[in-house]
Amino acid sequence: MSNDATTLLVGASTDFLRNFSPFNRMEAEALAFVAERAVLAFHARGSEILTPESGVPTHFYIVQRGKIQARQAGQATVTEYTSLTLGAGECFPIGAISARRPSTNAYVAVEDSFCFQISADDFLHLMQISPVFHLFCTQYIASLLSQSRQQLQSSFAQRAAEQQTMTTALGKLIKQEPVFVTPDTPTRSALERMSELHLGCMVVVDAERRPVGILTQSDLLPRVILAGFDLARPIGELMTANPHQLPASASAYDAALEMATHGVRHLLVVDSDSVLLGVVSERDLFSLQRISLRQIRAGIDNAADIAALQRASKDIRQLALNLIAQGIGAEQLTQFISALNDALTRRIITLARERHDLVGIEFAWFAFGSEGRHEQTLSTDQDNGIIFRCADAKQLKETRARLVEFARTVNEDLAACGFPLCKGNIMASNPELCLTLDEWKSRFGDWIREPDPQALLNASIFFDFRVLYGNERFGDQLRSALNKGAKGNSAFLRMMAANALKVMPPLGRIRDFVVEDDGTIDLKKSGARLFVDVARILALRTGVESSSTVQRLRQGSTKIGMSQEEVSAIIDGFNFIQLLRLRSQHLETEHDSADDNRVDPESLNELDRRILKEAFRQARKLQLRLKLDYQL
Amino acid sequence: MSWLSRLKTARGSQSPLSEEAERALEAWHALTEPAHEQPHFESRYVVLNTEATGLDLERDRLLAVGAIAIDGGLLHPQDAYYAQLEPSPGDALASLLGFTGRCPLVVFNATFNRTLLERAFARQLGFTPEFLWIDLYFLLPSLFPERLERPGRLADWMAAFEIETFQRHHALGDAWAIAQLFLAAQSRALSLAVTNPRTLADHAHAYRQKLKV
Numbered sequence: 001m002s003n004d005a006t007t008l009l010v011g012a013s014t015d016f017l018r019n020f021s022p023f024n025r026m027e028a029e030a031l032a033f034v035a036e037r038a039v040l041a042f043h044a045r046g047s048e049i050l051t052p053e054s055g056v057p058t059h060f061y062i063v064q065r066g067k068i069q070a071r072q073a074g075q076a077t078v079t080e081y082t083s084l085t086l087g088a089g090e091c092f093p094i095g096a097i098s099a100r101r102p103s104t105n106a107y108v109a110v111e112d113s114f115c116f117q118i119s120a121d122d123f124l125h126l127m128q129i130s131p132v133f134h135l136f137c138t139q140y141i142a143s144l145l146s147q148s149r150q151q152l153q154s155s156f157a158q159r160a161a162e163q164q165t166m167t168t169a170l171g172k173l174i175k176q177e178p179v180f181v182t183p184d185t186p187t188r189s190a191l192e193r194m195s196e197l198h199l200g201c202m203v204v205v206d207a208e209r210r211p212v213g214i215l216t217q218s219d220l221l222p223r224v225i226l227a228g229f230d231l232a233r234p235i236g237e238l239m240t241a242n243p244h245q246l247p248a249s250a251s252a253y254d255a256a257l258e259m260a261t262h263g264v265r266h267l268l269v270v271d272s273d274s275v276l277l278g279v280v281s282e283r284d285l286f287s288l289q290r291i292s293l294r295q296i297r298a299g300i301d302n303a304a305d306i307a308a309l310q311r312a313s314k315d316i317r318q319l320a321l322n323l324i325a326q327g328i329g330a331e332q333l334t335q336f337i338s339a340l341n342d343a344l345t346r347r348i349i350t351l352a353r354e355r356h357d358l359v360g361i362e363f364a365w366f367a368f369g370s371e372g373r374h375e376q377t378l379s380t381d382q383d384n385g386i387i388f389r390c391a392d393a394k395q396l397k398e399t400r401a402r403l404v405e406f407a408r409t410v411n412e413d414l415a416a417c418g419f420p421l422c423k424g425n426i427m428a429s430n431p432e433l434c435l436t437l438d439e440w441k442s443r444f445g446d447w448i449r450e451p452d453p454q455a456l457l458n459a460s461i462f463f464d465f466r467v468l469y470g471n472e473r474f475g476d477q478l479r480s481a482l483n484k485g486a487k488g489n490s491a492f493l494r495m496m497a498a499n500a501l502k503v504m505p506p507l508g509r510i511r512d513f514v515v516e517d518d519g520t521i522d523l524k525k526s527g528a529r530l531f532v533d534v535a536r537i538l539a540l541r542t543g544v545e546s547s548s549t550v551q552r553l554r555q556g557s558t559k560i561g562m563s564q565e566e567v568s569a570i571i572d573g574f575n576f577i578q579l580l581r582l583r584s585q586h587l588e589t590e591h592d593s594a595d596d597n598r599v600d601p602e603s604l605n606e607l608d609r610r611i612l613k614e615a616f617r618q619a620r621k622l623q624l625r626l627k628l629d630y631q632l
Numbered sequence: 633m634s635w636l637s638r639l640k641t642a643r644g645s646q647s648p649l650s651e652e653a654e655r656a657l658e659a660w661h662a663l664t665e666p667a668h669e670q671p672h673f674e675s676r677y678v679v680l681n682t683e684a685t686g687l688d689l690e691r692d693r694l695l696a697v698g699a700i701a702i703d704g705g706l707l708h709p710q711d712a713y714y715a716q717l718e719p720s721p722g723d724a725l726a727s728l729l730g731f732t733g734r735c736p737l738v739v740f741n742a743t744f745n746r747t748l749l750e751r752a753f754a755r756q757l758g759f760t761p762e763f764l765w766i767d768l769y770f771l772l773p774s775l776f777p778e779r780l781e782r783p784g785r786l787a788d789w790m791a792a793f794e795i796e797t798f799q800r801h802h803a804l805g806d807a808w809a810i811a812q813l814f815l816a817a818q819s820r821a822l823s824l825a826v827t828n829p830r831t832l833a834d835h836a837h838a839y840r841q842k843l844k845v
Contacts, residue, residue, distance in 0.1 A: 004715070015798065038709070065794060
């Protein structure tokens, strides 16, 4: 007889649930399953229904009436995670109960509320019997993670905005209307205006107000005074043509990077039609940035000896630390470090050339590994080599010997400036890595033809080469030979893929992360490397020229039919791991301990932990794609 | 067996009970009266509600009973009872006892419901079972003075809590609303250190006494 009553009550619950998604779309049988098992409980205003401390959730809740707030627990408040309020018909926790892990949110009744609840076992059974419910939960979890990614970004952006940091758009940094002349303006009148208006530079534009040249104060001494230039002649003959310019939407970081890379003090800001909007000077950026990039750059360029370069190297490090503290993104940060380290290396090479006779030898200096990918962190050791031309075979031995001698000096000087010598002897002073174009080609060809484990390891280091000093054409020729060779050898790519899949993302089935014995995760070995390896294969397969992982992913993956969003999510994941690496190095250097790539997930705040997990998921996704493509 | 024969005599001319009802009664009598001092989360309360021909205690008759258990602070649809008295009122009431056991009974307006029920028990089963009665009519205003200062009608309390039910004026439909009100009452009582059925009943009783003064 009690069945009559149960039927009535279950019917009432069913009618209630039918008002809400996903229950309104749910299979009749599955809906009945929920309604028959849904038990009602009351939660007074202010009471906690579920917290991370309650461990793995034992129940799944459906709000019947009232308001339940989901709050990010733990230290995540620093990231301003917006709390989420759930009303009638909404459910929680979905992610935690599906993954059988403690909830990351605390669920608190913000009004007197009633909630239906079913047991965790019933929830899991429901997932099994109801495709609609299963889809609902999966989509919910996916949206949650993309949401948290956006929140991370916006919280960085917000912090950046508050601190008036280098993420400011250049358009906002322009202080005054641009002053400009046309190329036919007599030099004298252009200089008079510069003097009158106290300008550091004069921009020369065409009839459409598009910049065609620039004349800066520092050009005056060598080009005008010392050269005895006739001031009646047009400025067009005197200016530096093709001035450096950036769109108004570029950030102050981009400008600083451009200035540091090219050693200039002024950048022209243009709109989308290349029309001049204004000038941003190094001084404008200084006001945003305490450490001057250009000072470092100038310090490097003008360094007369290694002692001066050592100081510059320390400055680079300090700058990187400041930038990390400001919350700058990993991609930009590694580019900075890379650009300044490149300048430093070039200066070391230039200084070394003064001490070695290399007359008549045409060569280029290669960077390999992370340096080759523009992904140097603060603790990267040297990976370099030399490529040279030797027309006369009889001269080969002697030429190589001279280059190796020279390279030894460079390697030692680099070590003195904070780039540790490579333990594996992947350095230009190793005669095995001081080769002609043909020798490099045949070396690469051997690895591709016979991909034994050592060859695959070599490929993962050397294929990420880039020319850091000297004739770029050497690099281009080697790259095109490599891409051609690899593309035509799918067996090799398949081996590379199998090799890349040997390391799995440290995601646990039960726990969030699989950690090593000391409770940490190696963010290089089981994090960044997963992306780097797949990106390399992708680049070889699709013929991407760049050696940077982000560029390889961006350019290569669209070719194999991945959507823009998918690629962005993957790149976000990679960048996040890189950022964590840099951040942990940052903290560790301040404590004066050895740099490494280990992070203890327990030490991360809730949001970072969640995003790290998502980043590893992206790595898994990328690996899965590789697996499918090569049927591994 | 002596009480059973007494019972049979007392029931006089009523039609005989079904075997199932006999067993339910027997089982009920075998239960010992609990102390009602175990905390809410270990207590099973039975929310009881009636449907009658009208509201005049002198003339109107009990038509149906609805009961929903609140066990450990949870309302489970499987733990519910509903029966119309006709055609066999003795069976319906005996089965109700089988459902309630000796659990404390929660009603809204005991004056009406308890009287109606006890009269029916006496007439149909020949005895008046002893229960701990908790009357929400007095308990609710004592616990939630911020919502309603004085005792109100069920409709007032449902409005105050924005509680709805699938069918008003139906024994189980109203019981469903009363049960939800009781869930809220239990939670509030706990925060006021009114932790078990006995003290809960006392609390309602004390409020009632205060009203009379």
